[in-house]
Amino acid sequence: MSYYVTTPIYYVNGEPHLGHAYTTIAADVLARHMRQRGEDVFFLTGTDEHGEPVTQAAERLGITPRELGDRNAGRFRELARALNVTNDFFIRTTDPEHAEVVAEVVQRIYDNGHVYEGTYEGWYCPRCADFKTESELEEGNTCPIHKIELELEHEDNWFFRLASFQERLEHLYAERPDFVIPQNRYNEALSFIKGGLRDFSLSRARLKWGVPVPWDRSQVIYVWIDALLNYYSALAYARPGEDLRDRFWPATVHLIGKDILKFHAVIWPAMLMAADIEVPRRVGIHGFLLLGEHKMSKSLGNVIEPFRVVELYGADALRFYVVREVSFGSDGEVSPDGFETRYTTELANEYGNLASRTLAMIDRYRDGIVPEAPPDTALAAAFDQLAEVVRERLDDLELTAALDEIWRRIKELNRFVQEEQPWQLSKDDARAERLDEVLYALAEGLRVVSVLLHPFMPESAERLLAALGREDVSLDCARFGAVPGGATVGELGQLFPRVEAEAPAA
RNA sequence: GGCUCCGUAGCUCAGCGGUUAGAGCGCGCCACUCAUAAUGGCGAGGCCGGUGGUUCGAAUCCACCCGGAGCUACCA
Numbered sequence: 408m409s410y411y412v413t414t415p416i417y418y419v420n421g422e423p424h425l426g427h428a429y430t431t432i433a434a435d436v437l438a439r440h441m442r443q444r445g446e447d448v449f450f451l452t453g454t455d456e457h458g459e460p461v462t463q464a465a466e467r468l469g470i471t472p473r474e475l476g477d478r479n480a481g482r483f484r485e486l487a488r489a490l491n492v493t494n495d496f497f498i499r500t501t502d503p504e505h506a507e508v509v510a511e512v513v514q515r516i517y518d519n520g521h522v523y524e525g526t527y528e529g530w531y532c533p534r535c536a537d538f539k540t541e542s543e544l545e546e547g548n549t550c551p552i553h554k555i556e557l558e559l560e561h562e563d564n565w566f567f568r569l570a571s572f573q574e575r576l577e578h579l580y581a582e583r584p585d586f587v588i589p590q591n592r593y594n595e596a597l598s599f600i601k602g603g604l605r606d607f608s609l610s611r612a613r614l615k616w617g618v619p620v621p622w623d624r625s626q627v628i629y630v631w632i633d634a635l636l637n638y639y640s641a642l643a644y645a646r647p648g649e650d651l652r653d654r655f656w657p658a659t660v661h662l663i664g665k666d667i668l669k670f671h672a673v674i675w676p677a678m679l680m681a682a683d684i685e686v687p688r689r690v691g692i693h694g695f696l697l698l699g700e701h702k703m704s705k706s707l708g709n710v711i712e713p714f715r716v717v718e719l720y721g722a723d724a725l726r727f728y729v730v731r732e733v734s735f736g737s738d739g740e741v742s743p744d745g746f747e748t749r750y751t752t753e754l755a756n757e758y759g760n761l762a763s764r765t766l767a768m769i770d771r772y773r774d775g776i777v778p779e780a781p782p783d784t785a786l787a788a789a790f791d792q793l794a795e796v797v798r799e800r801l802d803d804l805e806l807t808a809a810l811d812e813i814w815r816r817i818k819e820l821n822r823f824v825q826e827e828q829p830w831q832l833s834k835d836d837a838r839a840e841r842l843d844e845v846l847y848a849l850a851e852g853l854r855v856v857s858v859l860l861h862p863f864m865p866e867s868a869e870r871l872l873a874a875l876g877r878e879d880v881s882l883d884c885a886r887f888g889a890v891p892g893g894a895t896v897g898e899l900g901q902l903f904p905r906v907e908a909e910a911p912a913a
Numbered sequence: 914g915g916c917u918c919c920g921u922a923g924c925u926c927a928g929c930g931g932u933u934a935g936a937g938c939g940c941g942c943c944a945c946u947c948a949u950a951a952u953g954g955c956g957a958g959g960c961c962g963g964u965g966g967u968u969c970g971a972a973u974c975c976a977c978c979c980g981g982a983g984c985u986a987c988c989a
Contacts, residue, residue: 418988418989420989455989458988458989459988459989460988460989461989527987529987537988538987539988567987569986569987591917591918591983594916594917594918595916595917595983595984596984598916598917598984598985599984599985599986602916602984602985602986604986605986605987606987607986607987608987609987629987630988630989631987631988631989634989665983666989667989668984669984669986670986670989673986674986674987732925734925734926738982739925740925745925745938748938748939749938752938755949755951756949756951756952757951757952759948759949759951760948760949760951760952761948761951761952762948762949763947763948763949763951764947764948764949764951764952765947765948766948767947767948768947768948771947772947821951821952821953822952822953822954824947824948824952824953825944825945825952825953825954826953828945828946828947829947830945830946830947831945833947900949901949902949903949904949905949
């Protein structure tokens with residue numbers, strides 16, 4: 408089965424921050440998990456580089472939009488690398504191949520009769536060189552940035568007949584209750600649709616930084632139309648000489664933050680319908696990572712700097728933390744203290760130390776060879792159906808719940824050690840058989856959780872599995888008792904060393 | 914204003930008609946010594962936002978009130 412997962416393409420008018428890292432990490436967890444299952448996976452991320460804010464940001468820096476795009480696209484690529492993310496392609500909307508596909512699709516929407524010439528009326532700020540929305544306006548119709556009084560101006564541009572898709576969209580939602588998840592976002596999108604849709608302009612007459620409208624080169628395609636099409640266009644040219652659209656379209660899941668719900672849950676499917684292209688299987692929405700009381704944002708200066716955390720603690724620690732701390736789909740608070748606590752208590756003490764004590768005991772009591780023994784029945788019961796549950800959770804985009812299932816087993820293993828007291832068993836030759844069972848069960852349990860943890864913390868899981876002498880990470884072998892004893896264990900060192908450093912926040 | 918959601922232990926949250934309301938973190942006590950001074954057990958702590966109602970029975974259903982959040986379209 409093919410599995411195509413995307414992140415939004417990130418807007419290059421600013422530096423990457425934890426919010427970007429969050430979506431990218433989540434997408435990577437899914438991509439890696441599906442690869443474990445043996446699925447045919449394509450994972451896309453990239454950058455959105457057109458539009459007004461980019462030209463403005465570039466202007467402020469005294470460089471061209473293209474240069475700004477190059478610079479920040481590079482930063483987003485570095486972020487993906489730092490996070491140990493396995494995207495199969497990195498798209499930029501300034502790729503000429505992307506522009507070609509955009510022009511093609513928009514032309515088709517036009518040819519299909521879903522576009523007409525209209526007049527956009529709005530509050531125009533000459534200093535911003537942009538129209539302001541009603542909600543942006545301040546007292547007395549003034550620009551929120553320049554505080555000058557704005558005039559109601561007109562612009563002739565091209566309109567997309569979104570309103571005419573209302574029925575088809577409602578039908579889509581009725582037919583596919585999981586088109587948008589979680590449920591509350593589905594409801595939100597549906598009620599928006601039911602509230603009545605209005606056409607909107609798909610071109611901008613005053614801008615130059617974008618993809619030209621094919622039948623009217625004096626205008627440029629509205630950034631969002633341009634941007635959304637990345638999911639489709641990338642497949643056309645990611646592999647030279649191959650059109651991956653046959654293999655991976657429609658997309659399995661678009662992962663997005665809640666702020667861009669409508670674009671993905673309403674406009675995007677309508678656009679695809681207008682162009683006779685199949686709509687994606689589903690749109691998965693996650694919440695915001697909050698720091699203190701506020702949404703994390705650069706302007707508030709409360710950003711946890713992902714590059715810095717990775718440098719100090721490693722990519723796995725950050726990947727783990729964001730998935731573990733905030734229930735995927737909801738907003739949740741993150742903090743340097745919270746990170747510290749989870750790193751120390753869970754990664755170092757519970758998981759890392761479980762690995763240490765297990766390997767040490769196998770080394771000490773059985774000369775570094777995992778004993779061959781029948782699987783302990785109590786632990787076997789505790790691990791029963793674990794892989795299946797994790798599968799289901801991830802199918803439902805419940806990343807946090809999936810991780811929690813795994814983590815409960817880690818705690819179970821620590822409890823098992825305490826109850827069985829292998830150090831006592833080792834003193835009594837009559838109980839050697841039980842010691843074999845206990846050590847095998849520990850090695851096996853540790854192996855299973857590590858295989859399941861692999862999508863979340865690939866590097867650590869691999870290191871641990873290598874130390875256990877069993878490196879297969881396919882989901883099929885994530886069953887307690889699936890692999891017999893007999894392996895020679897190796898050196899591991901500290902998986903998550905304690906870090907005596909200042910807080911990870913910037 | 915309209916629609917939707919939420920208010921449960923100090924903190925974050927689960928439970929959503931049926932025995933004495935749960936988890937994690939934090940706090941206190943105890944046990945163990947294999948391990949990154951890690952681990953395990955026990956305990957303290959809650960008029961389940963308020964008021965009325967439905968019911969044999971409500972944190973769980975209904976109404977209203979108080980408090981908070983989201984959405985109510987062309988910012989990416």
